[in-house]
Amino acid sequence: MPFLAVFFLLAFLTLPPIAVDCDARTAQRYLLNRNEKLPVYAVGQKLNGRCAWYGQRAHGNKTASGATFDWRTLTAAHRTLPFGTKVRVTNKRNGRSVVVEVTDRGPKNRRYMIDISRQAAVNIGLKEAGEGMVTIEILHLPEWYAGKGNRQRAKK
Numbered sequence: 001m002p003f004l005a006v007f008f009l010l011a012f013l014t015l016p017p018i019a020v021d022c023d024a025r026t027a028q029r030y031l032l033n034r035n036e037k038l039p040v041y042a043v044g045q046k047l048n049g050r051c052a053w054y055g056q057r058a059h060g061n062k063t064a065s066g067a068t069f070d071w072r073t074l075t076a077a078h079r080t081l082p083f084g085t086k087v088r089v090t091n092k093r094n095g096r097s098v099v100v101e102v103t104d105r106g107p108k109n110r111r112y113m114i115d116i117s118r119q120a121a122v123n124i125g126l127k128e129a130g131e132g133m134v135t136i137e138i139l140h141l142p143e144w145y146a147g148k149g150n151r152q153r154a155k156k
Contacts, residue, residue, distance in 0.1 A: 038080055041145070043138055049113025051089060051134040053121035054106075063104035074098060074123070077106035077115040086140040089116055091124040092133040098123040099139065 055071035063069050065083040076087065081102045090097035098120045107115040114136060121127040124134075 041081060041085075041138055041141060043141055045138045047113065047136040047138075048092075049134065049136070050111060050131055051114050051116060051126065052107060052109075052112045052131045053118055053126055054115050055118030055121075065103045067103050069104065069117075071118040073117055074100045074120045075103045075117045076100040076120065077104035078102050078113070079105060079107075081138075082142050082145045084142040085138060085145075087114075088137040088139055089114065089120065089124060090135045090137070091126060092135060094125050096124040 054077070058069050059071045061069050063075075063077075069075070076089070078085075078087075081087070083102055085102045086099055087102065088097050088099050098116075100116055100120050104115070107113075112131070114134070116124075116126070118127065126132045126134075
């Protein structure tokens with residue numbers, strides 16, 4: 001009996017991999033609590049919250065979207081906004097803003113709504129403080145999104 005189990009396991013491991021069409025819809029991973037639902041977003045929607053920045057430690061690592069993180073680019077991490085979403089992040093303290101693209105999931109600390117790259121933080125004057133209150137305005141959503149929101153199943 002154990003011989004058969006080992007035989008089938010080896011046979012399974014030697015099979016060629018199945019090609020799976022993995023587009024943006026299936027590649028999304030969300031950072032949600034167990035009973036939290038995926039919100040519905042719309043272009044022009046504004047969100048208010050805390051923002052932090054991340055940089056050198058993550059530089060060169062892969063993001064959740066599969067892109068390589070570069071702290072000199074204008075990118076952001078958000079828990080639930082679809083990858084490829086363009087948002088304007090405005091520092092409430094000085095009114096400076098920057099347009100960033102969501103390419104990663106985070107921040108893991110629930111205190112923050114969004115993480116922005118180091119360069120984006122420099123542009124809006126958050127680098128020295130490390131964090132601050134911001135307004136996030138959604139400028140562009142990916143074509144496939146079309147307000148799916150709560151109808152999508154959150155993946156753990």
